[in-house]
Amino acid sequence: MEAALLQARELACWRAERLVFAGLSFEVSPGEALLLTGANGAGKSSLLRLLAGLIPAAEGTLTWEGEDCLADPAAHGARLRYIGHQDALKPALTARENLSFFARLWGGDVAAALAALELTPLADLPARVLSSGQKRRLALARLALAPARLWLLDEPSVGLDAASVERLAPLFAAHRAAGGMILAATHLPLPLPDARELRL
Amino acid sequence: MIALLARELRLALRHPADTLSAVMFFVLVAAMFPFGVGPSPELLTRLAPGVLLAAALLAALLPLDRLFGAEAEDGSLDQLLLSGLHPAAIAAVKALGHWITTGIPLVLATPLAAALLNLPTEAWPAAMLALGLASAILSVFGAAGAALTLGARRGGVLLPLLVLPLSIPAVIFGAAAIEAAASGLEPRPYLLLEAAILALAAPLAPLAAGAALRGD
Numbered sequence: 538m539e540a541a542l543l544q545a546r547e548l549a550c551w552r553a554e555r556l557v558f559a560g561l562s563f564e565v566s567p568g569e570a571l572l573l574t575g576a577n578g579a580g581k582s583s584l585l586r587l588l589a590g591l592i593p594a595a596e597g598t599l600t601w602e603g604e605d606c607l608a609d610p611a612a613h614g615a616r617l618r619y620i621g622h623q624d625a626l627k628p629a630l631t632a633r634e635n636l637s638f639f640a641r642l643w644g645g646d647v648a649a650a651l652a653a654l655e656l657t658p659l660a661d662l663p664a665r666v667l668s669s670g671q672k673r674r675l676a677l678a679r680l681a682l683a684p685a686r687l688w689l690l691d692e693p694s695v696g697l698d699a700a701s702v703e704r705l706a707p708l709f710a711a712h713r714a715a716g717g718m719i720l721a722a723t724h725l726p727l728p729l730p731d732a733r734e735l736r737l
Numbered sequence: 738m739i740a741l742l743a744r745e746l747r748l749a750l751r752h753p754a755d756t757l758s759a760v761m762f763f764v765l766v767a768a769m770f771p772f773g774v775g776p777s778p779e780l781l782t783r784l785a786p787g788v789l790l791a792a793a794l795l796a797a798l799l800p801l802d803r804l805f806g807a808e809a810e811d812g813s814l815d816q817l818l819l820s821g822l823h824p825a826a827i828a829a830v831k832a833l834g835h836w837i838t839t840g841i842p843l844v845l846a847t848p849l850a851a852a853l854l855n856l857p858t859e860a861w862p863a864a865m866l867a868l869g870l871a872s873a874i875l876s877v878f879g880a881a882g883a884a885l886t887l888g889a890r891r892g893g894v895l896l897p898l899l900v901l902p903l904s905i906p907a908v909i910f911g912a913a914a915i916e917a918a919a920s921g922l923e924p925r926p927y928l929l930l931e932a933a934i935l936a937l938a939a940p941l942a943p944l945a946a947g948a949a950l951r952g953d
Contacts, residue, residue, distance in 0.1 A: 591815055610951070614819035623812025627744075629751035641740035642820045 541566045543588075543606075543687065543718065548597035550583045557583045559596065563735055567686075567716040570709070570729040574722075575737035581722035582622065584737065585689045588720065589619040617687040624676035628665030632656055632675050635664055636682065645682030653681040653708060654701075670696040681708055688712065690721040703728060738822060738830050745834030755800050759839050760846045763796035767850035778855045785854035786864070786915035789847065790908045793868045797839050797875045798900065802893045804831055804883040805950070818950065825947030832880035832943060840872030856919060863918035863928070867911035870931040874907040875900065877935070877942040884946035906934050 541564035549559035557580035565571055573581045586592045588599065590610040599606045606613045626635050633647060640647045651657050654674040664672060673696045680688060694702045706728035709719060721727055749756060770788055774780055808814040817827050847865045856864060882900040886892035914927035 586815075589815070589819060591818060610818075611821050611823060615821040617819065619815060619819055621812050621815055623810075623815075625812035625816045627748060627811070627813070629748055630744075634747065638740055638744045639816070639820075641743075642822075 542602055544598075544600045544603075545588075546598045546600075548584070548587065548599065549595045550580060550587055550592070551595040552580075552583055552592070556595075558737055561597070561737075565687075565718045565720065567718060568713045570713060570719040570721070570732035572721055572723060572727065572729065572732045572734045573737060574724070574734055579737040581737055582691050585619065585691050585720065585722055586621075588687075589617060589689050590614060591619070616685055617689055618680055618685045619689045619691075620676055620679065620693055621691050624672045626664040626672055626675060629663060631661050631663050632667065633660040635675060636678055639679050640682055643683040643685075647682070650678045650681040654678045655704065670698060670701060673697055674701060677705065677708075680712070684712075684715065684717070686717055688717065688719045688721075690719065690723075692723055692725075693721055694723065694725050694727060738826055741817070741822070741827065741830045742834055745830065746837065749834070749838040755803075756838050756842050759796045759799050760842045762799060763792050763843055764846055764850050764853070766792035766795070767853045770854060781855040782857065782919065785851065785856040786867075786912035786919070787908070788854055789850060789856070789864055789868060789915065790871055790911045792850065793843050793847075793872055794875050794901070794904055794908065796843060797835075797872045798879065798897055800835065800839055801879040801883050801900070802886070802896050804835055804880060805887045806883070806892070809887055814950070823947060824950045825943045828880045828884060828946030828950065829877075829939075829943035831883075832876045832946075835879065836873050836876040840869060840876055843872055844869045856915070859921070860915055860918035860924075863924040864915045866928055867914045867924070867931060870928065870935055871904070871907040871911045874931070874935050874938055875904050877938045878903045881942040881946040881949070884949035887949070907931055910934070 544564040546562050548561040550557040573584060575581055583592065587594050590607050590613045636650060637647045651660050654677055656674055656678060659667060659671060664675065667675065677693060709729055712719065719729065767788060770784060771781060774784065805814060808817065818824060844865050847868050848861050851861050851864050879900050882896050885899065886895045889895055910927045910931040914924035914931065917927060918924040
């Protein structure tokens with residue numbers, strides 16, 4: 538096994554006057570998937586936001602190849618994709634326009650990304666008319682745009698039908714085969730074979 | 738950054754009501770004054786510079802609390818912060834987008850409001866310049882205010898309290914420029930002073946806004 542790329546040491550998170558978790562250590566190596574499980578409010582989403590550098594860690598260190606991730610948040614942001622609870626779609630823009638904004642930031646082929654999640658027939662519809670599952674697929678299509686080493690997914694399969702969840706399998710497999718890492722918070726089974734589980 | 742600005746403008750085109758409501762507000766406030774103070778032409782001319790500035794700045798405030806609020810609600814702000822753009826650059830682009838979609842329409846509506854307030858036509862170009870500069874100053878300070886009040890309850894009330902005091906110099910010099918032009922004097926020194934405020938605020942306020950966005 539290759540050396541761990543991402544290492545968390547004794548992480549603690551403090552949100553709204555409450556200690557969400559403390560003393561959390563784990564590491565992730567290229568090609569690995571880590572499922573975050575735990576009850577509601579256990580801090581899965583907070584951990585993902587912390588790993589993305591969106592909220593500060595109250596304690597502990599987070600390193601990438603031995604270097605502190607949070608020292609340069611912009612550079613850290615560039616090597617990860619974060620799919621949060623919210624789909625980050627603009628209702629007034631079409632599916633294609635929503636995605637091409639991110640394609641202009643990161644590069645990547647919009648048509649291929651739409652096709653990867655079978656959204657091509659919906660490409661020219663405004664995002665406000667899409668169903669919640671279709672919106673979720675459009676948010677996930679960002680993953681298929683341009684490669685990034687680390688995927689942080691917050692309940693990626695919420696609102697998706699079984700067929701759509703299965704459609705994620707090749708996307709996840711290709712990402713891991715290329716040395717990518719996936720951290721996903723979930724309550725539902727995801728198509729991630731040999732994923733380790735981290736219980737919060 | 739160009740991608741973000743293009744998205745801002747495209748969104749504004751899809752929601753023209755936001756821009757229109759600011760312009761309508763501006764023109765309506767200007768139209769209320771003749772009813773309130775009576776139709777005395779001299780009095781209106783005397784009041785016009787201050788009314789134009791105050792009405793324009795209040796109108797430009799209207800869409801400000803959605804500047805980052807809308808992005809934060811739908812999760813776009815997280816994506817923007819992770820996009821590799823510096824937070825200050827995001828704030829600067831948002832401020833520029835706000836000025837293009839609110840400031841420029843207000844400038845274009847200035848002759849209409851100026852006519853309602855009996856401002857002499859010689860002063861219209863100076864009024865448009867003064868309003869353009871003042872709305873740009875409000876856009877940059879407003880972006881900082883919007884970033885600071887993001888997530889605060891009653892942020893919509895807090896925002897004007899933070900931003901309007903910072904805009905007072907813009908009102909003073911802008912109104913002085915219009916008044917000078919209306920009485921046949923040279924408005925240039927006042928406009929240059931107003932431009933100097935903008936030159937100071939434009940690089941500094943986005944830094945403050947960026948730090949506020951990052952700190953959440």
